Amino acid sequence: MLRKGHIFKWYMGVFLVFLYAPAILLPVFAFNDSSIVSFPLKGFTTKWFAVLQTTEALHVAVRNSLMIAVTTALFSTLFGVLAARASTRFAFPARRSIMGFIMLPMVLPEIIIGVSLLVVIIQMGFELSLWSIILGHILICTPFCIAILSSAFMNLDQSLEEASFDLGQTRWNTFWLVIMPLVMPGIVASLLIAFTISLDEFIIAFFLAGTEPTLPVYIWGQLRFPQKLPSLMALGTILLVLSVSLLLVADYFRRRGIRKTGIESKGGFL
Amino acid sequence: MTQPIIQLSGLDKFYGNFQALSQVDLDIKTGEFFSLLGPSGCGKTTLLRSIAGFETPSAGTLHIDGQSMDGVPANKRPTNMVFQSYAIFPHMSVAENVAYGLKARKLPKAEIKTRVAEAIAMVGLQGFDARASHGLSGGQRQRVALARALVLKPRVLLLDEPLSALDKKLREQMQSELRQLQRAVGITFVLVTHDQEEALTMSDRIAVMFDGKIAQVATPEELYGKPRSRRVANFIGMMNFLDAKILTTSGERVEVDVQCFGKLTLPLAQATGGLEGCDAVGVRPEMLTILTESQAADREIEAVISEVFYYGDMTYYDVKLPFKEDTVTITMRNTAGRSILAVGEKARVGWSASSLLLLK
C-alpha cells in the first residue's frame, strides 16, 4: 500500500501534467515541420516563426494590442493607486461597499461587461474603436491592480509618513520621498499584470472591437483556417515566453518591495 | 522661574463617543525629562500625539514655547518624535535618515554634512553612516531615530514607548544612555511609557494617567512616597491597604480607626490626596518589618506567614493579620544573619504610624 505522502506526490504529478499539457504542446507544435497540428511529429523547423514576420495583418493587430495594453496598464494602475491608498490609509463612509463595488468586475462574467459596454456605446451613438476596448480593459484590470497595490500600501508603516511630516517635510514631498519609493515595486508589478491581462483578453475585445482587431481577436479569426494553425502555435509560444518573463519581472519587483518594507514574504501572486 | 515649554489646558479628545482625553491641564518645564505614565489605553499616547500635531484636540489649548499650536501642523512645530516602531525609512541609509529633516529645511550641504556627523557620533553610531537601515538591530534603529530627531535641535523631543521593543538588558542600558543624552543636550524630553520602573528611574517629573485624565503629577520620590490615591499607589510599586474610618479631625491631626491596627492619630499631611472620601490606609511592603527575636518596634502586631517568595537579594512574604481577609505583603532584604521564615510560622510585624498614608 502506498503511504499518504506518496499519494499526494502522485496526485501532484498528474495534476501538473494536466495543468501544463497545453503549455508544453504549444512550443512542440510551433517547431514541428508539418502544416497539420497533430501527432506524429514530423521534424524541427523555425519556418512558422518566419511566416509571422511577413503577416501584415498580424503586425497591425500586435500594434493595436500593445497600444491598448500600455494605455490600460497606465490608467488601471493610476486608478488602483488611488483606490488602494484610500482604502488602506483612510476610514471613509461606506468604505467596504465602495471597495466591493470597484472589485466587482473580478467576479463578473466578462460577457456581461462586454455586453453592457456595447449597449452603452451603441445607445450613446459612439463608434466602436480601440478606445472602447481600453475602457473595458481598465474596468477589469483595476481590481487586479488594487489587489496588488493594497498589499504594497498595507505593508507601509504609517509612522513612516508621520516621521517624515514630523521632521518638517510637507505632505506632497512626503508622498514623493517616502511613500512612492516604498510602493514603487508594487506599482511596477501592477503595471505589468494589467499589461499582461489586457494583452491576452479576448471576450471583451471581441464584443467591442470595431474594424480594428486586437491580437486575440486576430487569433480567433485565424483559428478557422487549418493552414494558419502552425504559425499561430509559433505566435502562442512567443506570447507565452513574453508573459512569463513579464510575470517574473513583476514578481521580482513585488518581492523587492516586500523586502524593502521589511516584511516577511508570504505566498505569491494575487 | 522661566515659562513652561509646554502648556496644556482643558484638553479634550473624542473619538466618536469615546473620550480619550478629558480636561487635561499640564505644564512641562523647559529642560526637564518628563514622563507620561499609565496603563495601555489611558490616553498617554494620544496626549503625546496631540503635542506632536498628529491628533487635533476636540477642545482646549496647547502652547509650546508660549506659541499657540492651534492650526499648526506637525511639520511646523518645534517638536520632534521618536516613534514606537522607530519609523526608520527603510530605503535610506543611516546618514540619509539623519539628514532627512535638515534637507527638508533646505540647509546648505556642508552644514547638513557636519550636523549629521555630529548627531551620529552623539548616539554612538560612528562608522554606520552608509549602512542600509533595514539591516540594523533594534538598539541601533533606536539610536538612528534619536539622532534623526535630535539633529534638528527641537525645543521638545517626544518619545513614544521607545524602549518597549528592546529586550530587558538592552532596555536598561538604553535607559541610562537616554538619561545621559538628555542631560548632555539639555532639550526637554517627553516620554510615554507604561513601565513604572522606567518612568521612576529616568524622569525628573511624571504624570500618571488613567482613563484620559491626569491622576497626579510629581517627582518620582513624591509619586512613590506620597501617592494621592489608591489607584496611583497601586500602579507605582506595591502597596498594602487596610480599611480605615475617619473618626474626628482637629487642627492638623486626624483620628482614624484602622483595621488590625486600631485607633490612631495621624498628621493631616499623611492624607496625601485630601481627607475627603478616604476609606483606607496604605503602607508600602518595605515599611513593614518582620522582627527577629532580639528586635523591637514601637508598634507591632502578630501575624502568620502564608506564602514565601524568595528572590535572592529579597524575600517577599505574604502574611495573614488577625481580622483581615486577604494577606499583606512584606518585603525584607536578605541581610547577613537573617533567616528565611517558613510558611505557617508565626511572626511579629513591626510598623510605624508615620509610614501610613490615608487614601481614597
Add this chain to the structure above:
Amino acid sequence: MTRFQKWRRGEGAQGLFLISPTLAFTLLLLAVPLVMVIALSFWTQDYLTLHRTFSLENYQTAWTEPMYQYLMARSLKISMLVTAMTVLLAYPVAYFISFRISPKRKAMWIFLITIPFWTSYLMRIFLWKVILGYNGVINGSLMGLGVIEQPLSFILYNQNAVVLTLAHAWVPFAILPIFVALERVDRSLIEAAEDLGDSKLRRFFRVTLPLSMPGVIAATIIVFIPTIGDYVTPRLVGGPNGLMIANMIELQFKKANDAPLGAALAISAMTIVTCVALIFIWLNKKYIREAK
C-alpha cells in the same frame, strides 16, 4: 474653524476624495451600463427599430422558449460541474502546497501553478482540442500503445470536453483562495485536535476543512459566476451539444441582432447564477455552524 472645514480635513473626506476618480470610473462604466442593459431587456426590437416601451416579452421568451430553457439548464449544469471539478482538483493542491511544502518554496510553487494560466487563452482552449481530438494526443497515444483500436469519440465536441477545458482554465483561480485560507489556519489548532484524540481524517473534517471554508467559498464564487459567461470554450470544443447560454447571448447581440432578448438572457443568467451562489453560501454557513 467651521464644521465643514473640519470635516474636509478629516479622514473620511480625504479618503472619499482619493477614491472618487476610481469610483466615478466604475460607476460610469459598470453601474451605468448595467442599468442600461436592464433597461434594454425591457424594450423590444424588430429588425433595426427599437421600441422603448416597457415590455416583459423578452423575459417571457427567455423563460418559456424550450430552447432557452434547455440552454440555461445545460449552462447551469456545466458551470456547476466545472466548479465542483475545479474545487475538488484545487483543494488537494492547495493543501499540499500549504502543508507539505517548506515556507521558503511556497511562493515558487504558487508561481508554478499560475504559469500555464498565462498561455494565450484562445490557444489554450485550442490546444485542448488538439489533445482531445479524433487524431489528438490522447487517442494517438492510446492507439499507439494498443489500448484502443478505434479513436475515442466521447472526449471531444461534447459537454465533457467543455467541463475539462474550463476546469483547466479556472483551477489556478481556485487554488489561490483555498491556499490563502489554509495558510491562515492556526497549525496549533490542528495539533490540538490530534492531541484531543481525533484521527487524521476526523481532524481534517472537524478542524482543517471548516476553517478553510472561506477559501472554498471564495473559490466557488470566483469560478462559478464567470464560467456561465464563457462562450469561447463551448464554441471551440463543445460541438453542437456543448453550447452554453453565453453563445446564445453573443448570437443575439451580434448576428441575430436582437439585443433586447440578449440582454434579457444575460440578466436572467446572472440572476440565476447569483441566486445559486447565495444558496451555496447559505448552505455552507449552515455546514460550518453544524461542524462546531
